[in-house]
Amino acid sequence: MTHANYSVFKAIADPTRREIIQLLAERPALTINEIASQFAGSRQATTKHIKLLQAAGLLQIEQRGRQRCCHANMAPLREVHVWVATYERFWTGKLKALGDYLDSNPGTQK
Amino acid sequence: MQNAIRKEHLYPHPIQEVWRAISNKEAISAWFITADFKAEVGYAYKFTHEQSGTIITGSVLEAQEPTTLAYTWIVNNDGVETTVRWNLSEEAGGTRLVLEHHGFAAYKDTAAKMFDSTGKGWDACIAELEKHLAGALA
Numbered sequence: 001m002t003h004a005n006y007s008v009f010k011a012i013a014d015p016t017r018r019e020i021i022q023l024l025a026e027r028p029a030l031t032i033n034e035i036a037s038q039f040a041g042s043r044q045a046t047t048k049h050i051k052l053l054q055a056a057g058l059l060q061i062e063q064r065g066r067q068r069c070c071h072a073n074m075a076p077l078r079e080v081h082v083w084v085a086t087y088e089r090f091w092t093g094k095l096k097a098l099g100d101y102l103d104s105n106p107g108t109q110k
Numbered sequence: 111m112q113n114a115i116r117k118e119h120l121y122p123h124p125i126q127e128v129w130r131a132i133s134n135k136e137a138i139s140a141w142f143i144t145a146d147f148k149a150e151v152g153y154a155y156k157f158t159h160e161q162s163g164t165i166i167t168g169s170v171l172e173a174q175e176p177t178t179l180a181y182t183w184i185v186n187n188d189g190v191e192t193t194v195r196w197n198l199s200e201e202a203g204g205t206r207l208v209l210e211h212h213g214f215a216a217y218k219d220t221a222a223k224m225f226d227s228t229g230k231g232w233d234a235c236i237a238e239l240e241k242h243l244a245g246a247l248a
Contacts, residue, residue, distance in 0.1 A: 084115065087211055091117050094142055095209065098131055101141035102123045 008076040011056035016041070017049045021058055024072035031067045115211040122204040129176035132196050132207075149173040155181060168194075183211070 012018055020035060036046040050070065053059035057076040062069045121128055131137045133149035138157075143166070147155040151173055157166040168182035171193070180195040197208040 087115050091115060091209055091211060095117055095119050095207070097141045098128075098207075099119065099121055101137070102121055102127060102131060105137075105140075106123070106127075 007056040008058060011053050011058055012077075014049065014052075016046075017053055020046075020049055020053060021072050024059065024070055025074075028071050029062075029069040031069055032061075035070060115209075117209045118207065120201060120204055120206050125176045125198050125200050125205045128198055128205040128207060129179075132198075133173070133175070133179055149175065149179055 012021070016039060019039075023035065023038060024030060032047060032050060033043070035050065036043040039046050050059060050061070054061060058073055060071045060073050062071065131141065133147070135145050135147045138145040138147055143157040143159055145155065145157050147153070147157070149170065151170050153170045155168060155170065158164075159166070165186055167184050167187065168191070170179075170181045172178050172180040172195075177198050178196070180193060183192045183194050184190065193210075193212040195210045195212070197210075199206045199208075
């Protein structure tokens with residue numbers, strides 16, 4: 001697993017950040033102000049969340065004139081899914097290899 | 111929700127044999143991966159996957175012969191630490207082995223909550239992720 005995947009998990013660990021992604025999934029191209037107006041905290045706090053999501057690759061900011069519009073990007077979440085699937089296959093293969101090893105090395109003690 | 115990945119198998123072999131296979135350096139190197147390993151708490155082990163040059167390092171967290179072995183797992187020093195845990199128990203017919211690979215111990219509960227309520231706007235792929243993280247695998 002790469003650092004990128006880890007920062008995705010850190011990003012989604014926070015409930016406000018999950019809500020931001022949820023919001024953008026339903027209403028793409030919201031501006032930072034529009035997003036901030038949906039949350040009780042300060043605009044600064046919301047911007048911090050947005051920046052963290054952006055760093056994790058889950059959110060993209062597009063400059064449109066004087067507005068900054070945000071879009072959710074689900075691709076990193078799929079990458080984490082790929083990580084999990086990769087380890088699934090890895091361990092399945094290794095447990096089979098263990099079985100083959102045990103069957104071909106019977107009675108081997110310490 | 112417990113684990114990122116959980117696998118289980120009943121091996122028709124005595125528990126001491128299975129324990130040796132997962133904890134002894136030569137045995138590990140034979141079936142798993144080239145290993146510098148000791149089943150001692152605190153031991154800094156190293157696994158080398160020759161074909162790809164991948165290196166896995168970590169330290170042994172638990173080593174209770176012949177039932178429990180756990181160690182951290184870091185790939186290519188990328189700073190992300192996961193945990194691998196092996197549990198062995200004797201059963202009629204051999205040894206039950208349970209392998210758990212905890213990916214995101216700090217965030218597993220978070221990921222579960224992530225998919226509650228509406229789930230509107232989420233991909234099917236993300237539902238797959240939830241399934242994995244929820245340990246819904248047999």
